Every structure is written in structure tokens, then in C-alpha cells.
Amino acid sequence: MNKLGFGFLRLPLEDTSDNQSIDWKLMNQLVDLYISKGGTYFDTAYTYLDGMSEYALKKAVVERYDRDKIWIADKLPSWKVASHEDCYRYFEEQRNRCGVTYFDTYLLHWLNKDNYEIAEKYDEFGFLQELKANGRAKKIGFSYHDSAMLLERILTEHPEVDVVQLQINYLDWESPAVEARKCYEVAKKHNKPVIVMEPVKGGTLAKLPKQTEACFEKYNAKESPASYAIRFVQSLENVEVVLSGMNAVTQMNDNMRDMPALDQKERDMLDKVCEIIREKTAVPCTGCRYCVAGCPKGIVIPQIFSIYNEYYRYPEEDWKITPKYTELTLESGKASECITCKKCENSCPQHIEITSWLKTAAAAFE
Ligand code: SF4
Ligand code: SF4
Known part of the structure; x- marks a missing residue:
């Protein structure tokens, strides 16, 4: 069974630096294809693409399909809330943007240590329970970016949640920064179904270093690297939905195929692939853009x-890579x-030391 949900964080844009520039023709084509292949789950958030994501969901999905046959998940920007009343204000704005009267799943977005304190201060969990009681949300929960220890505490203090959204992929499975396996095990222990985000780590596991090709060739060169990443998370028993941000037809077709569970040999092969990726990746950025708006x-x-x-x-191709940086920074800020x-x-869910890496990039390209 394919558990794939359509994530509306990375949508097709005509100009990648302009969130308003949705490629509507391709957008509708992707939604049609997803639904024709049996997909029903759509995931958005207040802050995705500066609000354009929710609007795109309204135009491409809600206004074109039967609302009761699709499942819509949205998220309250937990860290922006400055009073309990703010929860209602954001929720109403979101309902208007999406053109819906209720959400199927409604989550507190991006809980971590700081945002959990805000959520507790303004009783955001109480707000979720109210939504569920009056039929404005069928399932409630939160998306999460912090340690397994804090997750244990939140789920103990809030057993009322129905689901947890976690960043899980095979590269982060044993990562000390993300603690994907440990977080998954905490959710499982509390009997909470998991919605997986970043299964392909923002595309990192779709476009692998050349040095990994030999691993796949030895095993099954016909399968795409991304399909292994999707199968890894789909194989986890407690996973209910796997979100993928798809902005090309080929991606959609690849992701929506039958996804059998990985066998042990394939898992061993991915361990080797992880070693190579870690060795060949400087900055573990997923391209989520959470860091950009406030700069x-x-x-x-x-x-x-x-x-x-x-x-x-x-590095031997710096003659063609450095001009890309020069062109990029003609109209935007330079690393220096x-x-x-x-x-x-x-704002970075991957806990990247951005300022330090910017200095490194400036030294390389400027
Ligand atoms: S630390 Fe640098 S990159 Fe980060 S927001 Fe401030 S100016 Fe921008
Ligand atoms: S640096 Fe962090 S917040 Fe910014 S795009 Fe990369 S992963 Fe996302």
C-alpha cells in the first residue's frame, strides 16, 4: 500500500525566488495525477510559501474536487501565537485561505523547546481539543523538531493528541541532531501514529553523490534512489502517512508506485550509501527555506x-560552479x-550553524 501524502511546501514555481509565481498548469496537473493514482492526503501550513501554499490548496484542490473525499492537514504557526485569542484568528484566516469549513488533521506547527513553552503559555493544546470537540478538526497533533527526550515529555503531558509529525529518513535515522529513530520509538511507545516529513530529506536522497552509484548498481540499478528513501519510511509499521513535496510529473509517477518494504540486504546497502553521503555533504540543508524570511x-x-x-x-568543477554563485548573488545578499x-x-530545524557555513561559502566563492 502506498501511504504517500502530497506535501505543499515545495510547489512548482515559475521563478524559484518568487513564492507567488506558482506554475498553475503544472500544479493542477500534479494534483490530478496524484488523485488519479489514489492519493487523498494534502498537507499545508500557514507559513509555507508565505501563505501561497494554503491558497494553492484552495485553487488546485478544494475548488476542483469533492471536499469530503480528500483529507486536508494544516498547521497553526505555534511560535507566532501571542495570546490564546490568536489561535482563533490564525485558524479563521487559514480556513479562508484554504476555502474550507474544517480541517481533517490540524497540528501545532514545529514544536521544539521554545515553541512548546509558547504553546503551553497560550494553551494551544486546549485550543486543539476545542477544535476537535466542535468538529473543526478530526485529528489533532503537532509537528516536531527536537530531541526524543522532549518528545517523551510532551506526549506524557498531552496524551490527547492523535498523531505526531516527525522528520524521518534513512540518513537521519541515527543522526544525533535529528534523533529520527529515537523520536519514532517514543511515538510508537505512546501508540501515536506517525506522519513522516522529509522522507527524501528535501531532495538530498534523490540526487546522491556519484560515488553511491556503485551501491545501487550492485543491487538494482533500475530503481531510483528516491524510491529507496520512500520505501525506507513506508516500511515502518507505525507510519500512517509519508509526505513528499512533489513538483514534477516524473517525481509523482516514481513516488506513487507500489512500494514494497525494504529487505535486510537493501537496508545494509543504504547504510553504505549513508556513509558516502555524509562523507560528501558539507551542509545538511534540506532547502526548507524556514531561515530565509527573517534574514x-x-x-x-x-x-x-x-x-x-x-x-x-x-571541487574540480569550480570553474562552472562559482559562476552559479556569482549569478545568484547579483540580486540577493552575498554570504559575506x-x-x-x-x-x-x-529557525533552522536541522540545527545548522548557518553563519559559520556562510563564512566558508564566502571564502570559497567570493
Ligand atoms: S545571521 Fe546572517 S544569514 Fe542569518 S539572518 Fe542574520 S544576516 Fe541573515
Ligand atoms: S539552512 Fe536550515 S532552515 Fe535554511 S533551508 Fe537549510 S535546512 Fe532549512
Whole structure:
């Protein structure tokens, strides 16, 4: 069975630096394809694409399909809430943006240590329970980016939640920064179904270093690297939904195939692949763009890291990689313009030392 949900974080854009520039033709095509293959689950959030994600869901899904036959998940921006009344204000805005009267799943977005304190201060969990009681949300829960220890505490203090959304993929499974396996085990212990986000780590596990090709060739060269990543998380018994942000037809077709569970040999092969990826990746950025909006210098952090990772893998190709950086920063902030205010680091779910890596990128490209 395919548990794939359509994540609306990375949508097809005509101009990748402009969140307003949705490619509507392709957007509708992807939604149609997803639904024709049996998909029903759509995931958005208040902050995705500066609000365009919720609007895109309204235009491409809600206004074109029977509301009762699709499942819509949305998220309260937990960290923006400054009073209990704010919860209602955001919720109403979200319902209007999405053109719906209720959400099937409604989550507190991005709980970590700081955001959990805010959620408790303004009784965001009480708000969720109220939504569920009056039929405005069928399932309630939260998306999560912090340690397994804190997750244990939250689930003990809030047994009322129905689901937990976690970042799980084979590269982060044993990562000390993400603790994917440990978080998964905590959710399982509390009998909470898991919604997986970042199964392909923002595309990192779809476009692997050349050095991994031999691993796949020895095993099954016909399968795409991304399909192994999806199968890894689909194989986990407590996983209810696997979210994938698909912005191309080929991706959609690849992800929506039958996904049999991985066997032991395949898991061993992925362990080897992980070793190579870690060795060949400088910055573990997923391209989520959470860090970009607050940057006072307009530095396009994920694009800079993507170019730097390419340079790190293939330093002999700097003659063609460095011009990409030069062109990118003609109209946006350069890495060297960072004033180390660290607003971005506080927003990064991967806990990346952004300011330090920007210095490294500046030294390489400027
Ligand atoms: S630390 Fe640098 S990159 Fe980060 S928000 Fe501040 S200026 Fe922007
Ligand atoms: S640096 Fe962090 S917040 Fe910014 S895009 Fe990468 S993973 Fe996301």
C-alpha cells in the first residue's frame, strides 16, 4: 500500500525566488495525477510559501474536487501565537485561505523547546481539543523538531493528541541532531501514529553523490534512489502517512508506485550509501527555506548551501560552479554580507550553524 501524502511546501514555481509565481498548469496537473493514482492526503501550513501554499490548496484542490473525499492537514504557526485569542484568528484566516469549513488533521506547527513553552503559555493544546470537540478538526497533533527526550515529555503531558509529525529518513535515522529513530520509538511507545516529513530529506536522497552509484548498481540499478528513501519510511509499521513535496510529473509517477518494504540486504546497502553521503555533504540543508524570511540582508541561504555542497562534492568543477554563485548573488545578499544576527539559526530545524557555513561559502566563492 502506498501511504504517500502530497506535501505543499515545495510547489512548482515559475521563478524559484518568487513564492507567488506558482506554475498553475503544472500544479493542477500534479494534483490530478496524484488523485488519479489514489492519493487523498494534502498537507499545508500557514507559513509555507508565505501563505501561497494554503491558497494553492484552495485553487488546485478544494475548488476542483469533492471536499469530503480528500483529507486536508494544516498547521497553526505555534511560535507566532501571542495570546490564546490568536489561535482563533490564525485558524479563521487559514480556513479562508484554504476555502474550507474544517480541517481533517490540524497540528501545532514545529514544536521544539521554545515553541512548546509558547504553546503551553497560550494553551494551544486546549485550543486543539476545542477544535476537535466542535468538529473543526478530526485529528489533532503537532509537528516536531527536537530531541526524543522532549518528545517523551510532551506526549506524557498531552496524551490527547492523535498523531505526531516527525522528520524521518534513512540518513537521519541515527543522526544525533535529528534523533529520527529515537523520536519514532517514543511515538510508537505512546501508540501515536506517525506522519513522516522529509522522507527524501528535501531532495538530498534523490540526487546522491556519484560515488553511491556503485551501491545501487550492485543491487538494482533500475530503481531510483528516491524510491529507496520512500520505501525506507513506508516500511515502518507505525507510519500512517509519508509526505513528499512533489513538483514534477516524473517525481509523482516514481513516488506513487507500489512500494514494497525494504529487505535486510537493501537496508545494509543504504547504510553504505549513508556513509558516502555524509562523507560528501558539507551542509545538511534540506532547502526548507524556514531561515530565509527573517534574514535582514536578503541572503538566499539554501541556494548558497546547495551550490556550496556541489562545490564540496566536485571541487574540480569550480570553474562552472562559482559562476552559479556569482549569478545568484547579483540580486540577493552575498554570504559575506551576513551580520551574524543568528535569526536564521533559530529557525533552522536541522540545527545548522548557518553563519559559520556562510563564512566558508564566502571564502570559497567570493
Ligand atoms: S545571521 Fe546572517 S544569514 Fe542569518 S539572518 Fe542574520 S544576516 Fe541573515
Ligand atoms: S539552512 Fe536550515 S532552515 Fe535554511 S533551508 Fe537549510 S535546512 Fe532549512
